Amino acid sequence: MSQGNSAVTVQVQARAASAGVEGTASDDHERTACTVLQVLERVSGKWAIGILLECAQATRRFTELERSVKGISRRMLTLTLRNLERDGLLVRTVYPTVPPKVEYTATPMAVELYESLASLAMWAERHRSAIADARSEYDRKATAPTA
Amino acid sequence: MSQGNSAVTVQVQARAASAGVEGTASDDHERTACTVLQVLERVSGKWAIGILLECAQATRRFTELERSVKGISRRMLTLTLRNLERDGLLVRTVYPTVPPKVEYTATPMAVELYESLASLAMWAERHRSAIADARSEYDRKATAPTA
DNA sequence: CCGTATCCGACCGGATACTG
């Protein structure tokens, strides 16, 4: 999700976040949709979850994350870290030593989030093959329609 | 998440998916991360959840969705619908009448997914204000650093 | 009614180079 998250604006989703706004949602499920979307947008992006996972286990240093979240670039690590910090999911601690030392720790809120994520993971686990089958089937029919 | 969903592949993810492979993952959380990411990518995009929500309630017609999922364009409705169908989350039924009539129904799998999503929604609900506060605080400090 | 095709802007994320 997500590339459009700053320009989005379309409807409920994105905007509600800033202060405490939420008024617009009419139906019940729309509020749910909105809320879920907000969470999803928060943990979206290729790296947020990987980082959250590492930090949820224990406090991590910048370079430690750079190594353990394999494939991530310096840039994206910094960006994702900043966003997670901004949302109060990570705490950043700077030790003004030389060389510098910065630690990131998951907040209790983030740990809770991870637990919720586990529910999603279980769903995926249960339906992994069903989804794979559905895809193959769909692609097969789409690729060779007339046969 | 997601714009990078085809190129993703970076690390753990890809290998585990295909059949039942999982051996390589060293730690436990890495496998979880991978799975969660896959789910997230599936329901990512601005519209998937909104559509899923509608269809989970009852079978919907194309135009009904176009109205209820407010803000969505025809193009994105079609695209998202196709993807959800491809993953076996929606069933598309065409009635070759005139005028045409097409119905979309959530599969049991999709309903289950929605239930898992509810867990996320609850998390967001619980921490909504905390996150809002964190953001305000962060932005305040970022905006007026020296003051 | 239910789409598909094309154009096009916005943003995410990678590579690389530079700094305190």
Added chain:
DNA sequence: CAGTATCCGGTCGGATACGG
């Protein structure tokens, strides 16, 4: 060690127009 700055491609998604 821990970032920041810039360039740049790829993709998502909106607007619009056309077809069965």
